[in-house]
Amino acid sequence: MVQQMKLPPVVIAFLTSIPLAMVSTLPVQADGGDQTQGYTTYSEKPLSDRLPSASNIHHGGNQEIVKANQRTWLQAVSNSDPVDLRTECSEHLEEAGATPKGWLRDRMLQCFSDRKHVSAIGFDGEPWGEISWDMWVLGYANHGVRQVDYLISMENITYFSLPGKSVNWAQARFDITFNGCSTQMNCPSQTDLADTVLGWEVRPSRSLTFSSDNNTGSSPDFRVPAWLTMNHRFTPAASDNLAPSMQAGMFESKIRFDSAGRTVVGRDYGSVFTDAPLVYVLSLSEDAVKYSARHIYDAQNHPERTFPSWVGKTVPGGSIQDPLTRLTDQAKISENRDASIKVCKDIWGEGYAAGGLQCDEYPFASTYQGGKYGPDSNGGLLRFSARPIPGDDNNAGGGSRLGQKFYWENRVLDGEAFYVRIDQ
Incomplete structure (x- = not known):
């Protein structure tokens, strides 16, 4: 059980929209390759706004179940959530979805929230339909343990096919990947962040924990910095003749682990979000x-x-x-x-x-x-x-x-x- 966090008075921020004009600035892979090659980009505005003839919109997701699952997870990782980060983030939604950093409440709490849209595009370039969802990420650094926890949720999923088109939405896939975990960190398995649309509807919230051993890092206080970035991919069902889509670099979270000791920072071990202003x-x-x-x-x-x-x-x-x-x-x-x-x-x-x-x-x-x-x-x-x-x-x-x-x-x-x- 992770020790209870002591929060300062001052997120991961996740999936913030990248305008089409900025595609050229997307991150590249370590070998220099373009991560977006072969993918269309996510929509900046919903297709339903551009094509009002859309009909038969499917609505999925139970918000009470989502919130109950989040409360259970928070109790497991921190014993409590005294600040209620999600509620506070809801009061800063414009900032929480404006940049890849989202909203940083302070050095211990970070969040992202935004409505996301992906158009299903045929290989002829024509839209077949659209899927949308509320993207949430709650990030918790820790004053007491070299650990950072993220709760990632895809909620209120809706989708529709345009008249004359048929998309197998339930078997399409969403894959979320975090990049930037180093050899000085304990990197979590991310297989749970890849699932069908139906799977995300049934279980909207998933979690990741990044940590670092106490005596790892540069002396004298064993600092381990990391810059985590997030990619989000949409892959149509194999039965559909549609192009995959991707938004690279949607989220970023700069973190640091340290073992500075009680005389310097009150507790021997901990982690912070370094983008939060001091x-x-x-x-x-x-x-x-x-x-x-x-x-x-x-x-x-x-x-x-x-x-x-x-x-x-x-x-x-x-x-x-x-x-x-x-x-x-x-x-x-x-x-x-x-x-x-x-x-x-x-x-x-x-x-x-x-x-x-x-x-x-x-x-x-x-x-x-x-x-x-x-x-x-x-x-x-x-x-x-x-x-x-x-x-x-x-x-x-x-x-x-x-x-x-x-x-x-x-x-x-x-x-x-x-x-x-x-x-x-």
Whole structure:
């Protein structure tokens, strides 16, 4: 039984539509061959919209059975689904179907949802009919186990044949394949993702689990990255004289396994979706961190108000184009902090800490942009700020909340980039 996931506050994304104009950009096989050779492409818009004479549309699938099967699967892989990813994804459907990444709630949860269409095309190029379905993929990374689980569903399948045409829809096949599993991973069998249309109607949900052994990967934290991509194929029944269809690169999911350890990320082992943006958020209106938030806001937006002071000063961390990167070496973190304390003493005097104040630094001491190592890496420019603020506020804004909440729950490793946003 997989340990229960601890989800951060921030999918696989699957089968998103590729316009016909973009066929030339489809992925190629490892040997350089075009994966789409011999296939027609999936439809961007339903055939029924273009040919309103369609009739006798078949509807299949029981949504209550689908949801019950999903609940059973979730209990098996994670003991619970405290966030209810599917419901949240339903509130982000435009984003969930817009790109191959789908919608990433955070580094632990990813989803895709979109209505898909395939026209059955004769070898003369004429359409015979169409099959459509709701494509869902729910992706679950794990804070505690080097494992990523995907639940893949084809729901609400409908199909029709055009007048004068007959398609053996029930015996046509859908084949789903995930590419990108490496020798550093435990790659699952994918035979269950190939079935007839009738088979998908009877059992709409299937699952895959990718994992990696704890001591596999690059040191010191045994990182194993992977870029999973998804192909979806439609093969007509052998009795039908129809062309197969394919959508390559419909989905992508970038994942990473690590064994960074409890002192770095709270739990020894885990996995994340690396395409999820890493944003540390504080609010000026939250009393517990209002001084920390104000300090960061000034540093990012009014660096002329900060010390050390110099003409043209800028401070990093306000955007992904000029990010902060995590530092885990405790000795270097202490050196960053000492450099900031020196500024507090130089500007406010030796007694700067009177009344329970502490020297707050931004960028944080736990980043490579801190008071000591920031200047060392950017030509000596002092692109940091230090000022005394109340100790409780400092410990909340740049201490436990940053460390145990943001770093740990997102499994942010040494050298990983993030940025800081200050809300009103």
